[in-house]
Amino acid sequence: MAEAHQAVAFQFTVTPDGIDLHLCHEALRQVYLSGLHSWKKRFIRFKNGVMTGVYPGSPSGLLVVLVGYMSTTKYAKIDPSLGMFTKLSKHLPISKYVTEEGQRIVGGVLIGTGLWIAVTFVMRNVLKYLLSWHGWMFNRHGSLSLKTKIWLVLVKVFSGPKPMLYSFQNSIPRLPVPPIKDTVRSYLESARPLMDDEQYKRMEGLAKDFEKNLGPKLQWYLKLKSWWASNYVSDWWEEYIYLRGRGPIMVNSNYYAMDFLYVIPTTRQAARAGNSIHAIMMYRRKLDRAQIKPLMVLNTIPMCSSQYERMFNTSRVPGVETGRASLSPASRVFISQANVLQHMNESKHIAVYHKGRFFKVWLFYDGRLLLPREIEQQIERILADKSEPHPGEELLAALTAGDRDPWAKARSQFFSRGKNKQSLDSVEKAAFFVTLDDTEQRYDPENSVQSLDSYGKSLLHGKCYDRWFDKSFNLIVFKNGTMGLNAEHSWADAPVVGHLWEHVLSSDPVRLGYTEDGHCKGNPHPNLPGPQRLQWDIPEEGQAVINSSLKVAKALADDVDMHIIPFNDFGKGLIKKCKTSPDGFIQIALQLAHFRDKGKFCLTYEASMTRLFREGRTETVRSCTTQTCDFVRAMMNDKATREEKLKLLKVAAEKHQDLYRLAMTGKGIDRHLFCLYLVSKYLGEDSAFLKEVLSEPWRLSTSQTPLQQVDLFDLKRHPEYVTSGGGFGPVADDGYGVSYIILGEDLINFHISSKHSSPETDSHRFGSNIRQAMLDMLDLFQFDNKASNK
Structure with missing residues (x-):
């Protein structure tokens, strides 16, 4: 195809005089623009890092302090430093290149900078102290006490202006470890309505024994971790609840998000994909630039934004269980290379699945993000492609739907070299995964029950081989233009994915829109290189593993x-x-x-x-x-x-x-009990109380x-x-x-x-x-x- 030549950087022919190199100027131009884009992104990340690192201070605030300090000293003849300015100037080296006035300026800059750092440090720590108070949460619904109103004003004063997504990270307090006795008391209270008198009396005895004997020892280690780690729960929760699991993540872990209930903005599958993919990439751009406003309770109290960091360019990679080893004389546990989250700092392409074929689609050209109509053009090319899947390719994604051990072994054995590795890298290192589903799903008012049930099941598991369940999320666009998401759970929780999805749904029909005939607005690109068909060479042994995983996944999906x-x-x-x-x-x-x-x-x-x-x-x-x-x-x-x-x-x-x-x-009980149980296992201690609690x-x-973003949806005007x-x-x-x-x-x-x-x-x-x-x-x-x- 003609567009394939645009992707070749060097063309050469062998002549009697030797090798004749002809530089492809268009390809070199694309290399230059790509590099320029990368450097711009690095600069933006560096700038964002500086802005976030000094928040609630700012570089402009530093400039104001320095100018004000120097002006006060020079023109008002007042020394705000109470003599420190003069003392510091005397200790600076005097040479023919540094005048006495220069010494005073340098000294003023140092003292002014120190003052600015001190003010920033105080503001940040005062804000952290203020955010550690949660009494506002216990006000009656719809009313605020005078104490809470004063507290909210102080939080706003010390929060600084125009926060970016990660501005508050250093001011958000750490999760406290609840007292053992409070957790035990709350647990018994929760267990009481589910047990008869005899069962409750027995559990009460186990709980009191734990509270008196083993509990304080485990609590000491947990408090030590809480002082050292950013959060005493989250890393263990991610590792042991999600990444250590060896069973299927499809149905058991992944979750889904649906489209609009009553409308489909266009019935053109390629057009819907074009607008949605562009909207997702615009969200990623805002995320990279930290321009997304942090989620604020009551428009004042910031919430942690750390989960956004791995939304894109992320894939779950299975590890192989290697055997047993002893951590202590009293315990033997499996030592395994657990599943890991592979996150790339940058990814300029997406992976697309359609009718058993995988494609790599570049989303940048001429140093810019493709426009919606240009993305639609790429999707149209995939839909028009009539090539057959390679042997084993159509069902390949079933490996991500079945048990993790067969997938880990197959990945190591069949996808660690050659074209299989290159193609797998293209999928796992993509910004996200797109499925062009060949079925039609939507809410049908005349058959509301069956239509919605079918729609939900399709998003949850599909055919078990047409979603890459290991990707951070899959965008699924159905044949009739309906769409949805399937998200992997380990990297973040549903509200974070929901924030992205709200942006996409609000952008699609309103801000981006469609032409009268259902296409994305704009024009196709005359010279845009086409999607790249991924190549696979899967041996029969590998295909047997794929079929085995599909069988497991199908049994799980059919049971839902x-x-x-x-x-x-x-x-x-x-x-x-x-x-x-x-x-x-x-x-x-x-x-x-x-x-x-x-x-x-x-x-x-x-x-x-x-x-x-x-x-x-x-x-x-x-x-x-x-x-x-x-x-x-x-x-x-x-x-x-x-x-x-x-x-x-x-x-x-x-x-x-x-x-x-x-x-x-931070006064719940289940995460505390979970962490206490883990500490007991690390120490080789057995607790009948913890064992029973965590097995319920x-x-x-x-x-x-x-x-979360209610302002994006005007449901009164557009219900x-x-x-x-x-x-x-x-x-x-x-x-x-x-x-x-x-x-x-x-x-x-x-x-x-x-x-x-x-x-x-x-x-x-x-x-x-x-x-x-x-x-x-x-x-x-x-x-x-x-x-x-x-």
């Missing part, structure tokens, strides 16, 4: 029972009229629905983020409380009055909010997907632009996974997952119970009666 409910009977607008937290209301409804579904209570996991602390990730809110159980029993009791039920509901909601606040402010299954795992949210697979074989997103005032989307193989679960049945529980709880407030009385 997915159900998505757009609940539009009411939303947060009406819940707020109940003077109840929407999240608390929904969590209590889930408990009522679960009891009706299974006839019993269960240990419940609700994810809460701890990003008020440096490198914070998540904490668990144990939503099944004694107060919630009392309310559920009252709802199941025909003799209980409406007033009694309503009173119990309000008590349960307030208890839930207290637990959520404690989790967010979470049969109801829940998470709210927050809408059709509501997203469907996202979801994840079931955590327990006999349990439910429930994700929900609160959209606008009148819509809540629920994503429910379970396993067909469990006789105890049925996602559609549970969905019906959730809907009924929500309606029954709202009936307690009798809004219809109040309206009729008015």
Whole structure:
């Protein structure tokens, strides 16, 4: 093809006079522009590093201090340094090149710089001290105490102007280690409604013994780590919960995000991919330049931004288990090269999968990012390509969907050299992965249940071989223009991916837009080199491993029972009229629905983020409380009055909010218990208490997907632009996974997952119970009666 010649830097022919070199000027121009782009990026990163390193001070602030200091000294004849200026000048070396006036200037610069550094240091540490106070969290909803208002003003004063994404990292406090006795007490409180008297008495004995004997020893090591490390939980959480796992990450770990619920901006697959890929790359540019505004609670309190660092150019790489070794006389553990996160500082291409073929698509040309229509042009070329997959290529990605050990061994054996290594590098070092899915998915109002369930399952696992589950995220664009994301979990949590996705969805139909015939705006590029087809040479032994992994992945995917409910009977607008937290209301409804579904209570996991602390990730809110159980029993009791039920509901909601606040402010229990367990293993100590606590299954795992950038979506003017949210697979074989997103005032989307193989679960049945529980709880407030009385 003609465009292939544009990618060759040197052309040569052999003549009787020797080798004749002809420089390809266009290729050399591209090399120059590429280098210029890289140096610009390095300079921007250096500048951002300086700006972040001195925040809340700034280079301009330093200049103001120096000019002010020198002016005061020279013209006002006042020495603000109280004599230090003169003393310092006397000690500077005098030579014919440095006049006395020059000495005074140098001395002034040094003292002024020192003053600026001191002020910056004080401001940063005062801010860290202020951010360590979390009393604001415990104000009544919708009201702020005088103390909190004064505190917010001080935080704003010491925060400095125009913060960049990472500006607050050095001022965000470290996650504190809770006292052992508080964690034990809170655990017993959470366990009480799930145990009978005999079980509870036994667990209470184990807990008290741990608190008195082994606990303090483990706590000492944990506090030592908290003083040394940025966060005493996050590195162990990433390593042991995510990267040490040897089972499939598809369904079990990866999660998904959906498109708009009601509209598809264009039905052209290539055009939708063009706008979306461009929007994602524009987000990456902002990320590289730290121009994304840090997430702020109450528009004032910063949250940690460290999880954004590995959003792009990142891939999970499997390691091979190598054997056993002893860490101590009392313990023997597997020593393995665990999965690692491979992160590249720079990547200028994406990897694209379509009908069994892999392509490498460069996103930069002429030293700039390709425009949406130019990206669409590249995608159109891939869609028009009729070449057949190489042997083993079509199902290759199934290796990332199955167990990790076969994938690790196959990677080492079949993909460590030659064209296979080069092609694998192109996939793993890509900015992100794109799947041009050959199926059609969307919300169909005439078949809402089946259409959404199919859509969710496709995003969660697809065909098990058409997503590269190891990439930080996959952009999936379906044949009819609908799209979604599938994200790997170890590098970050869902709100970080959600922040990117909100940017993409808000940019796509509004800022970028489409022409009348559905194409991206703009014109194709006449000389743009085409996508590069990746080459593979997979032997039959390698293909056998691929087929084996696909079999494992297919069994896992086929077992997923997915159900998505757009609940539009009411939303947060009406819940707020109940003077109840929407999240608390929904969590209590889930408990009522679960009891009706299974006839019993269960240990419940609700994810809460701890990003008020440096490198914070998540904490668990144990939503099944004694107060919630009392309310559920009252709802199941025909003799209980409406007033009694309503009173119990309000008590349960307030208890839930207290637990959520404690989790967010570093006083949760599950991450503390997890770290204590790890320390015990490192020391070769056995704890019956910790062992039992960490072996308890979470049969109801829940998470709210927050809408973080509300200003990007004008749902009052454009109610059709509501997203469907996202979801994840079931955590327990006999349990439910429930994700929900609160959209606008009148819509809540629920994503429910379970396993067909469990006789105890049925996602559609549970969905019906959730809907009924929500309606029954709202009936307690009798809004219809109040309206009729008015």
